[in-house]
Amino acid sequence: MNGNVQVVVIGGGYGGVTAANSLARRDGVSVTLVNPRPDFVERIRLHQLVTGSDDAVVGFGEVLGGNVRLVVDTATRIDAGERQVSLAGGGTVSYDYLVYAVGSGAADPGVPGAAEFAHWVSDIEGAERLRSALATSASAPVTVVGAGPTGLETAAELAEAGRKVTLVCGDVLGPSLHARVRRPVARRLAALGVSVLEGAGAQVTEVTRDAVRLEDGRELPSAVTIWTAGFRVPDLAARSGLRTNTEGRLVTDSSLTCVDDERIVAAGDAAVMTDHPFRMSCQAAVQLGPAAAATILRRIGGKTPAPVRMFFAGQCLSLGRNEGVTQFSYPNDKVNALRISGRPGAGVKEIACRFTLNKLVSGARKAS
Numbered sequence: 499m500n501g502n503v504q505v506v507v508i509g510g511g512y513g514g515v516t517a518a519n520s521l522a523r524r525d526g527v528s529v530t531l532v533n534p535r536p537d538f539v540e541r542i543r544l545h546q547l548v549t550g551s552d553d554a555v556v557g558f559g560e561v562l563g564g565n566v567r568l569v570v571d572t573a574t575r576i577d578a579g580e581r582q583v584s585l586a587g588g589g590t591v592s593y594d595y596l597v598y599a600v601g602s603g604a605a606d607p608g609v610p611g612a613a614e615f616a617h618w619v620s621d622i623e624g625a626e627r628l629r630s631a632l633a634t635s636a637s638a639p640v641t642v643v644g645a646g647p648t649g650l651e652t653a654a655e656l657a658e659a660g661r662k663v664t665l666v667c668g669d670v671l672g673p674s675l676h677a678r679v680r681r682p683v684a685r686r687l688a689a690l691g692v693s694v695l696e697g698a699g700a701q702v703t704e705v706t707r708d709a710v711r712l713e714d715g716r717e718l719p720s721a722v723t724i725w726t727a728g729f730r731v732p733d734l735a736a737r738s739g740l741r742t743n744t745e746g747r748l749v750t751d752s753s754l755t756c757v758d759d760e761r762i763v764a765a766g767d768a769a770v771m772t773d774h775p776f777r778m779s780c781q782a783a784v785q786l787g788p789a790a791a792a793t794i795l796r797r798i799g800g801k802t803p804a805p806v807r808m809f810f811a812g813q814c815l816s817l818g819r820n821e822g823v824t825q826f827s828y829p830n831d832k833v834n835a836l837r838i839s840g841r842p843g844a845g846v847k848e849i850a851c852r853f854t855l856n857k858l859v860s861g862a863r864k865a866s
C-alpha cells in the first residue's frame with residue numbers, strides 16, 4: 499500500500515493501547531485511538547479502587563505514544579464497506595485498517611433483581627458506584643457472588659478492610675484454580691473472616707434491595723451485593739453486522755483477522771480465535787495487542803499474517819493487600835499444582851501489576 503496508512507483502534511484498554519503503540523512506531527502509519535474516557539483504566543486494580551488502596555487510573559499521556567491521536571468518544575457503529583467508524587459525539591473516523599479492542603464489562607446474570615440491586619467491579623463506573631454504596635453503610639453485610647478471580651480478590655479486599663463478607667460460590671471456590679491451590683485461598687479467606695458458601699444449593703436465585711436468596715431456600719441479609727460471575731463484551735461488532743460467537747466476541751482466524759473483513763483485526767477480551775480460544779484476561783490482551791499490530795503491518799507490507807502464539811504463566815490473585823496466591827500454569831493456560839502463597843504471593847501479584855503498566859509505558863516511549 500502506498501502513502502500514509504490510517505489505522506483506527508477502538509478501545510484504549512490493555513489490548514488497544516499495546517496495539518496502538520506497536521503500530522505507531524512504524525513510519526507511514528498514522529494511528530487514532532478511540533476511547534470513551536480521557537484516561538487509561540487499570541482494570542486489574544478495580545477491586546482496589548473499591549477499598550481506596552489504588553485509584554486504578556493512569557493518564558493516557560503516560561501509556562500512549564505521542565504519535566497516537568486520542569479521540570475521546572464512543573464508537574457506535576463500524577461500517578466495514580465504507581471503512582468508517584461512527585462516533586456517539588456525531589462524527590466519523592475513516593480507516594484503512596481497524597483494531598477492534600473494546601474489551602469486556604459486567605455480565606447480566608439474568609437472575610431476578612440482579613440488574614436492579616447488584617453492584618459490579620468489572621468496569622470503572624461500576625466500581626465507583628460500589629465504592630459510594632459501601633461508604634453509606636460501614637458495618638452492613640456484603641455479599642460477593644461468584645468465586646472466580648474477580649470474586650476472590652474483591653471478597654478478600656473488602657474483608658481485609660473490615661467488612662463483613664459472605665462469598666457465594668455458586669459451585670466451587672476458585673473453579674479456575676488447581677485443587678491444591680484452592681486450599682491456601684480458602685485458608686486466607688477464613689483468616690479474614692469471609693463466610694464461604696459453596697456446593698449444592700449455593701446458587702443465587704434472586705437479589706433484593708437488602709438480601710440474597712439461594713437455590714436451597716436460604717436468605718442472606720445483604721446491604722450491598724456484588725455480582726462478579728462472568729464478563730460480557732460490548733455488542734458493537736454484532737450491531738455492525740460482523741460475525742460474533744455466542745458471547746458476542748468478534749470471531750477471528752488465527753492471525754486475529756475478522757472472518758468477515760481482512761481490514762478488521764481484533765485484540766483482547768472482545769476477540770475470539772475460533773481455532774485457539776483463550777481466557778479473557780489482561781495477560782492475553784497484552785500479547786494480543788502487539789500481535790494484532792503485527793498482522794496489520796504484515797498486510798501493509800504485502801505479506802501473509804502469521805498465526806498468533808500465546809503463552810500463559812499462571813494466575814496471580816491478591817487476597818487483600820498483605821497476602822496473595824500465584825497459581826502457575828503450563829504455557830497453554832492449563833493450571834498445575836505449583837503455587838506461591840502468603841505474603842510472597844501478594845508480592846508477585848503487585849510485581850505483575852507494575853510490570854504490566856511498565857510495559858505500556860515503555861511501549862509509549864518507543865512510539866513517541
Ligand SMILES: Cc1cc2nc3c(=O)[nH]c(=O)nc-3n(C[C@H](O)[C@H](O)[C@H](O)COP(=O)(O)OP(=O)(O)OC[C@H]3O[C@@H](n4cnc5c(N)ncnc54)[C@H](O)[C@@H]3O)c2cc1C
Nearest residue numbers: 509511512513541573600601602620766767779780781783
Ligand atoms: C477486578 C479485576 C481484576 C482483574 N485481574 C486480572 C488479573 O490479575 N490478571 C489478568 O490477566 N486479568 C485480570 N482481569 C481481567 C482484565 O482486566 C481484562 O481481561 C482486560 O482488561 C482485557 O483487556 P482489553 O484491552 O481486552 O479490554 P479492557 O481493558 O476492558 O479495555 C477496553 C476499552 O475499550 C473501551 N470501549 C468499550 N467500548 C467502546 C466503544 N464502543 N468505543 C470506544 N471504546 C470502547 C473501554 O472503555 C475500555 O477502555 C481483571 C479484571 C477485573 C475486573
